[in-house]
Amino acid sequence: MRLSKLVGKRIKEIPKDAQTTSHILLVRGGYVRQVSTGIYTLLPLAKRIKSKVEAIIRQEMNNIDGQEILMPVVLPSELWEESGRLHTVGPELLRFSDRNKKEMILGMTHEEAVVHAVRTDINSYKQLPVMLYQIQTKYRDEARPRAGLIRVREFTMKDAYSFHTSQDCLCAYYQQVHDAYENIFKKIGFKNVVSIQSDPGMMGGNTSHEFMAIADCGEDTIFMSANGEYKANRDIAQSCLHHSIEKKLPLEKVHTPGKKTIDEVAKFLGVPTSKAGKAVFYADGNDNVIFVVIRGDIDVNEVKLKNYLNTQDLQFATDEQIRKIGCVSGYASPLNIDFEKTRVIFDQSAAKEFNLIVGANEEDYHYKNFNFSREMATVTDKIDTVDLAVVKEGEPCPVTGEPLVLKRGIEIGNIFQLGTKYTDSMGCSYLDQKGKSQTMIMGCYGIGVGRIIASVIEQSNDKFGPIWPFSIAPxxxxxxxxxxxxxxxxxxxxxxxxxxxxxxxxxxxxxxxxxxxxxxxxxxxxxxxxxxxxxxxxxxxxxxxxxxxxxxxxxxxxxxxxxxxxxxxxxxxxx
RNA sequence: CGGGGCGUAGCGCAGUCUGGCAGCGCGGCUGCUUUGGGAGCAGUAGGUCGCAGGUUCGAAUCCUGCCGCCCCGACCA
CATH class of the missing domain: 3.40.50.800 (Anticodon-binding domain)
Incomplete structure (x- = not known):
């Protein structure tokens, strides 16, 4: 290629709209041009890089017996109606109707479409397991695209779907995909990608991992032990806090006039916030109130709570809802609670701590020296004790005990063990050896191609521009x-x-x-x-x-x- | 969706407060000189000042509404 003819001129000035390194360099180098918020044209240089990334991905997918297909970007809403996601997924799913008023959507991921393909063309155990994949445009109507190619609305994704006759088979294949992903990111030339356990979120299913390119501009938070043995994203990270053993003191009611917040109460009684039990109330869509007790210095991780309750529908309860279950806002207490009216969940932190301050369920009064093991002894079967804590940097790692290190990452790939969430709802089954109909067990595996281009720059650049790894250099x-x-x-x-x-x-x-x-x-x-x-x-x-x-x-x-x-x-x- | 910022030549910006000729730098084109880390001189082209309405003798500038873009937050397989 002659540079004199290459489309995509280099720009000396820093583009006004760009902040992150990759965004600035992609625009300055003439790789991409923005068409609308989160929507980009890839100019020749970026297109060449993208094709090379895709070739590496394709090779590794074929290596684990993947068969490449191409599914439509535009899909009928009916398919999503079948899986139920038409109603559970929010406005990031772009919906519209065609000229005949038929409801359509733009695919943001293709579980429904691939299940449609598989249930049509696969019906015997002899055809399983199978993995289908595609490299295709996705559209997500993101609330806030940002940082150039890192968070966009329209993007290319490699999405793969595997179908199995047993959970064991899925698990084994899941590991193969995990290995293939590590090969891919190594071949691409990333300097620092880690796979971490993650929260499956709207995808459903149990086990999932995210592949994170470590970069300061990343929007995801990762907690790691110094030696890298433990890695988890913010949503599921755990820590093992120390609880110094104390002598249990007698429960004592204290007058705390007008002191409603943890800070106020702790200060008033002269104790650190870690010695107070915080009451947090949530309500689901059916007006069920959940009463969470957690140590005063720790916040509730709502993702953990939603996962534990197996619901996506959860908000802070209103004062009205709190009153209804017999609690006094600001002085709420797990003591003498009516378990018929509310579900009580203790975070481990509050359950293990000695001599906590808790509310008295009475205006202007708290209790001192609350000890879960003593005060709740008769009702422990009615209380769930789980980990709901937001982990903070520096807390001890649950595996190594070292202080957890916080890193920022860009999610460039993820893998999920979906189970039968889609195959069940959409009737994707096969006949087993005995001629009996069985539901297929499914996994899905994504890689964001555009994000890879940006992430590589984030990890490999100098003040003059990107330093492309040989394997994907234009x-x-x-x-x-x-x-x-x-x-x-x-x-x-x-x-x-x-x-x-x-x-x-x-x-x-x-x-x-x-x-x-x-x-x-x-x-x-x-x-x-x-x-x-x-x-x-x-x-x-x-x-x-x-x-x-x-x-x-x-x-x-x-x-x-x-x-x-x-x-x-x-x-x-x-x- | 909440908060903040911006919108003037291809790009980066000044001008807006205090209404009065549409500007600067880079880039483009032509010519000459120059050639190891973003050259110099001369010439030249390029504008719906985001859009619509209003105020005014006169609006990039003041008022109203709308649109677009960026950042923070909320949200996010």
Whole structure:
């Protein structure tokens, strides 16, 4: 490719709309252009990178017996009606009607579509297990797209779906996909990707992992032990807090006039907030009130709570709802509660702590020295004790005991063991050896292609531009012809370029008559790993200069042997 | 959806408070000079000042409404 003809001009100024490194460099380098919020055109450089990423993914998916298909972007609502997601998924699902008033949607993920395909074409255990995948455009009507390609509305995703006759088979395959994903991210050239346990969320199912590219601009929070043995996202991370053993003191009612919040009560009684039991009330859509007790210095993790209650529908209870179950807002207490009217859940922190301050269920009064094991002894079977805590950086790791480290990450892939959530509701079954109809067991596996491009930049750049890993670089070699108005330079550069084309070397050739500074800056922005500089100076010595984008090498090579030299360099990087 | 910011040439911005010729830098095009880290000179093209309405002799500037874009939050397989 001649740089003079490449569509996508480099821009010197920092684009007004861009903040993150990858966004700035993708725009400045002429890789992408925004069309609307969260909607981008990929220009030739980005398209080449994307194709290379896809090729790596495709190879690994085929390696684990995946069969590539292509499902529609536009889908009839009926399919989503069948799975039930038409109503459970919020406004991020874009809905519209066609000219015949038929309700349609834009696919944000394709479980329904793939189940439709599988239930039509697979009906015997002999055809299972099977994995189908596609690399296809997805649309999600995101509330707030941001950071260039990292959070967008329209994007390309590799989504794969596997179908099994047993949970064991799914588990084994899940592990294969996990391994394939690690291969993919390694081949792409990421410096730092971790797989962490995650919350399955709206996808349903049990086990799931997220693959996180570690980057400061990432929107996900990851807790890790220093040695990396424990890794979990914010939604499910746990910590093991220390509880110093104390002598249980007698329960004592104290006057706390007007002190309603944890801070006020703790300060008034001269104890740290960790010695107070916080009462938090939630209500679901059916007016059921859930009474959560947690240590005063810890917040309730609503994702953990929703998962535990197996509901997505949960809000803070209103004062009215709290009153109805017989609690006094601000002085609510787990003591003497009517278990018929509310469900009580203790976070472990509050259950294990000694001599807590709790409410007295009476205006202006609290109790001192509440001890769960003593005060709740007769009703423990009516109380759930679970982990609902929001974990904070520095708390002890549940596995190693070291302080947890907080990192930011970009979710570039995820894998789920879905079970029968979709196959059940959509009637996706097969006949087993005995001729009996069985429901298929399903897994699904996604990778965000656009996010990968941005994430690689976040992990591999300098102040001049991206430093592409060889495997996904838009080109392998970049030729700069300096002072190409001189016929000998022009001639040598053109010769080399033609030769490279003949040798099928992926080359981009800066054939412009720019100043060297402009050419080098543009080359840095394009980020091609190998660079050849031809100038009057090098030609005087019958040489060209060879440089790597990462700055690790800079040497002069005889003009006559440069083609073989470059071929060898490419070979040893391709393997 | 809540809070904040922005919208003027392809890009980055000044001008808006205090109404009075549509500006600057980069980029583009032409010519000459220059060529190892974003060159110089000369010339030239490029505008619905986001849109609509209002106030005024006169609106980029003041008023009203709308739209778009960015950031924080809420939300998010």
């Amino acid at each position: 080109y392998h070699v970049h030729i700069c012809a300096i002072n190409s108005k001189k016929p000998e330079v022009k001639q040598a550069a053109e010769n080399l370029y033609s030769k490279f084309l003949v040798e099928k070397i992926e080359v981009i050739y800066d054939d412009r008559t720019e100043k060297p500074g402009s050419m080098f800056n543009d080359a840095d922005l394009i980020g091609v790993p190998l660079r050849i500089i031809i100038s009057p100076k090098t030609l005087d010595r019958k040489e060209v200069e060879f440089k790597t984008r990462d700055g690790s090498r800079k040497e002069f090579i005889p003009l006559e042997s440069i083609t073989e030299f470059i071929k060898a360099e490419i070979d040893c990087r391709s393997q």
